[in-house]
Amino acid sequence: MHDCQKDMTNLQSIECGEVTSIQDEDSSELFEDESSRPTHTLKKALNLSELREDRGAEFEVEIEDEESSEENDYFDEEELKNNLNFECTDIASESEDEENYKSPFQRLSDKMTAVTNDKGVLKKEVKPGIGPVVSKGAFVTVHYNSYLEYSEEPFDSTRLRNLPFKFLLDRERVILGLDVGVGTMKKGEVAQFLIRPEYAFGQMGCPPRIPPNATVMYEVELISYIDGAAAEFDGLTPEEKKEASFERILAVCKSQHQAGNEFYKKQMYQKAITRYKKAVHLLETFSLANEEQEKQQQNLLMKLYLNLSLANLTIKEAGRCIFFARRSLEIQNNNVKALFRMGKGFMMKGDFEKSHSYFQRALKLSPNEQEIIEEIRKLDKQQADYEMMEKDFCKKMFSQHKKTPDQKADSDTNQNL
Incomplete structure (x- = not known):
């Protein structure tokens, strides 16, 4: 049996009318007939002294617009039209006899495959995804519409709220059928799941x-x-974090690395940098026990330093780009990406000599890399333009100093005119 209030609160959707206090329970017993319940509020408080003195009192009540409280207004009407699903109301044709009649969900189930052994959750892939199936315990972001049989309107929808839903798999944060179903999906996949009551909202x-x-x-x-390892680790106490094994720390750092990559792809560069730096801090402060742990630590740090260098380069932070690229070179001194980003960083700072030096080192290791060749060409042009501008500036300064006092006076007079 599922707790209705818990499930639907986490789905950010339905408010279930449960009694929440003794006061609520007592007040509900005062009105045996629903029609006798007070349904309107006063616009202005009554003066009780006037009532006690039998002088009478005038009052006005607030009349709510009944249409505004209708459940059909739960979602915007125009948006609702775009999220109707008529498969949920697809009834049998007139030629179909009563013996072979199938309801809409029975028709849907014929096109689906079982996710659970008891067929409590069925699945139909609508659009294929990419990459591996989502990992157990992962932190997922989904959009969904949910429907009842014989109703084409969703009873809950993240799309109509324009707010994706995020949750950890295998943590009982949503109904079991949705948890199990999402656990079979790949990134970008769209799928339909038919979920029986025992995997949904129960009896x-x-x-x-x-x-x-x-x-x-x-x-x-x-x-x-x-990966859910990072989210789970954040929930530990400081003492528990200190006692964590290297394997757990490594899993958390890989999770942070993956999250950073996702943020970078979405052009959320500061969030990506934050994730990378969290992983770097954990790896750099962990006390290693042997060479194998050091090897794994260095391999992941190399990737993180390179990503931090790239992310900072993207947001025009030349100094930080150089700093993290240099950290990469401390692990592997002939890494082409690190050398290239060092060159880009110094080019951004206007240090043409150092920039050219790092580009040349990168080109020597990868002589056919067109991106390096193109950056060297840009660097040469930028340096030539700068030198030309510097010469022009020196000429103007020199011509100013060469003027006689009379020429300077004439020049000042002309400027005043």
């Missing part, structure tokens, strides 16, 4: 939107995911 359902024993259909897009 009780979640009134008023989800009836008892309801089978539900979710259409899900897996936008992205990152």
Whole structure:
């Protein structure tokens, strides 16, 4: 049995009308007839002294627009039209006899494959994804629409809220069927899941939107995911973090590295830099036990330093770009990417001599790399332009000093005119 309130709170969707305090419970018993419940509020407080003195009192009530409270207004009407799913209302044709009748969800299930052995969760791939299947315990970002049978309107939708939903797999943060289903997906994949009541909202359902024993259909897009090790590690106490094994620290750093890459691809460079630096700090401060651990540490640090160099180069932070590229070269002194980024950093700072030196070292290791050749060409042009500008400036300064006092006076007079 699933706790309706817990499930739907985490899905950011339905408010379930449960009693939350003794006061609420007592007040609900005061009105046996629903029609006798107070439904309107006063615009202005009554003066009780006037009532006690039998002078009477005038008052006005707030009348709510009944249409505004209708459930159909839960989502914007125009947006709702774009998220209707008529497969949920696809009924049998007139020629189909009663014996062979199939409901809309039964028709859908014929096109699906079982995710669980008891067929409690069925899946149909709508759009294929890329890369490996999402890892266990991963932190996922999804968009979804969820439907009931015989209703083309979603009872819950992240798309209509324009807000993707994020959660950790295998942590009971969502209904079991959605957790199990997303765990079979790849990045970018879109899939439909038919989820039986025991994997959804159980015998009780979640009134008023989800009836008892309801089978539900979710259409899900897996936008992205990152390994859950980093999120889990952040929840540990300082003492637990100190006692963590190297294997766990390495897993956390790989997770941070992957998250940083995802942020970089989305052009969220500062967030990417933060993730990379968290991983670097953990690796640099961990006490290594043997050469094998040092080898793994250095390999991952190399990738992180290079990524930090690139991310800082992208946001025009030349000094930090050079700093992290240099850290890479301390691990591997002939790394072409690190040498190239050193050249780019010094070029950005206007240090043409050092820039040219690092570009030449990179070109010597990779003589056919067109990107290096192109950057050297740009550097030569930039240096030539700078030298020409410097010469022009010196000429003007020299001509000013060569003027006689009378010429200078004439020049000043002309400028005043």
